[in-house]
Amino acid sequence: xxxxxxxxxxxxxxxxxxxxxxxxxxxxxxxxxxxxxxxxxxxxxxxxxxxxxxxxxxxxxxxxxxxxxxxxxxxxxxxxxxxxxxxxxxxxxxxxxxxxxxxxxxxxxxxxxxxxxxxxxxxxxxxxxxxxxxxxxxxxxxxxxxxxxxxxxxxxxxxxxxxxxxxxxxxxxxxxxxxxxxxxxxxxxxxxxxxxxxxxxxxxxxxxxxxxxxxxxxxxxxxxxxxxxx
Numbered sequence: 001x002x003x004x005x006x007x008x009x010x011x012x013x014x015x016x017x018x019x020x021x022x023x024x025x026x027x028x029x030x031x032x033x034x035x036x037x038x039x040x041x042x043x044x045x046x047x048x049x050x051x052x053x054x055x056x057x058x059x060x061x062x063x064x065x066x067x068x069x070x071x072x073x074x075x076x077x078x079x080x081x082x083x084x085x086x087x088x089x090x091x092x093x094x095x096x097x098x099x100x101x102x103x104x105x106x107x108x109x110x111x112x113x114x115x116x117x118x119x120x121x122x123x124x125x126x127x128x129x130x131x132x133x134x135x136x137x138x139x140x141x142x143x144x145x146x147x148x149x150x151x152x153x154x155x156x157x158x159x160x161x162x163x164x165x166x167x168x169x170x171x172x173x174x175x176x177x178x179x180x181x182x183x184x185x186x187x188x189x190x191x192x193x194x195x196x197x198x199x200x201x202x203x204x205x206x207x208x209x210x211x212x213x214x215x216x217x218x219x220x221x222x223x224x225x226x227x228x229x230x
Contacts, residue, residue, distance in 0.1 A: 038061055166196055174217055
C-alpha cells in the first residue's frame with residue numbers, strides 16, 4: 001500500500017488555505033494535517049506534525065515564507081518545502097532558488113500543478129512551475145546579457161559534458177516541465193526521463209531541478225516555442 005503524503009498549508013489568507021485544502025482533498029493519498037496563518041505558526045506546527053510537505057505562501061506577516069522555510073529545513077529536514085508565489089515577486093523567487101528551495105508554484109496556476117508539485121516534493125524531487133520558470137527567464141534577460149560572461153561560459157562548459165538527450169532534457173527542465181510532461185514531449189516512459197534527470201543533476205553537480213534550470217538559462221538552452229505550457 002502506498003503511503004499517505006501529509007501536508008501542512010501556511011497562508012495568512014483563510015480563503016487561500018481553504019482553496020489549497022480543497023484542491024489537495026481531491027488527490028488520492030494526500031492529507032492536509034495542519035494549517036497555519038503565519039510563518040512562526042508554520043514552523044511550530046511542522047515541528048509538531050512533521051508533515052512530508054509544507055506548502056508556504058512566500059509572503060506572510062511576521063516571519064515570511066522564506067524565513068519559515070529556512071527554519072523548517074533546520075528543525076525538520078525531512079519536510080520538503082513548496083512555495084506559493086504571485087507575479088511580481090522575482091526577487092523572492094531568485095533568493096529562494098539560491099537557497100535551494102524544493103519547489104515554486106504560482107497561486108493562479110492549475111490545480112493539477114499543485115497536486116503534482118506536492119507529490120514531487122514528497123518524493124524528494126523539485127518542481128518549478130512553467131509560469132515561475134518564465135519569470136526567471138525574463139529576470140535573467142533583464143540583467144543585460146543574462147549572467148556575467150564568465151558564468152555564461154562556465155555554464156556552457158558544464159552543459160557540453162551532457163549527452164544530446166541530456167541537453168534536451170535540461171532544456172525542458174529550464175521550462176519548468178515535470179517528468180510526465182517531458183516524457184510526453186520526448187515520447188519516453190516516465191521512468192526513463194527520471195533517470196535522465198538524475199544523470200543531468202549529477203553531471204551538473206547541482207542539488208535540484210530549479211538549480212539545473214538556472215544553468216540551462218545561463219547556458220542559453222532555450223526550449224522550443226510553447227514548451228512552457230501544456
